[in-house]
Amino acid sequence: MEIAYLKTPIGYAEFRGDADGLAAITVYDAEKPIGIVPDVLQDAVYQLEEYFEGKRSTFDLVLNPQGTVFQKRVWNELCNIPYGKTLSYLELSKRLGNVKAIRAVAAANGQNPLWIVVPCHRVIGSNGDLVGYAGGLHRKKWLLEHESPVKQQKLF
Numbered sequence: 001m002e003i004a005y006l007k008t009p010i011g012y013a014e015f016r017g018d019a020d021g022l023a024a025i026t027v028y029d030a031e032k033p034i035g036i037v038p039d040v041l042q043d044a045v046y047q048l049e050e051y052f053e054g055k056r057s058t059f060d061l062v063l064n065p066q067g068t069v070f071q072k073r074v075w076n077e078l079c080n081i082p083y084g085k086t087l088s089y090l091e092l093s094k095r096l097g098n099v100k101a102i103r104a105v106a107a108a109n110g111q112n113p114l115w116i117v118v119p120c121h122r123v124i125g126s127n128g129d130l131v132g133y134a135g136g137l138h139r140k141k142w143l144l145e146h147e148s149p150v151k152q153q154k155l156f
Helices: 039-052 069-078 089-095 099-110 137-147
Strands: 002-008 011-018 021-028
Touching (some): 002 039, 011 039, 021 039, 069 089, 089 099
16 A cells, blocks of 8 residues: 655645555644655545645546445445535435435444545535534535635635
């Protein structure tokens, strides 16, 4: 498994993957060693850089996350949430065909190993609250504001 790091506005992103695809992206507060990016991770790093620069709203990567069949179904459905949009955990459960599975869906969402690329940050509470983000709600808020079609103007 190859590893690469990228400094981003929300922390240091760690990429893990190999010839079979990108297995994980995690963001850390602590500084990480930025070095040479292995060939198998170059496209992922480049596309995430473009995302943070506001030049990319979708990703075109070979993904290879490790998880259960159910988790992979949830993660696949997350990819159907458009850039700049949000969806509630309840609506996500409905899309997966079982409204009673809302807790299992939320748990699978929380186990998503491919932050940002598989947009688990776009899932919110039914009342619109920002809830449940493994990377911290400050990151979830930043990502949703970054993707928002309506940008807040600065007064000063």
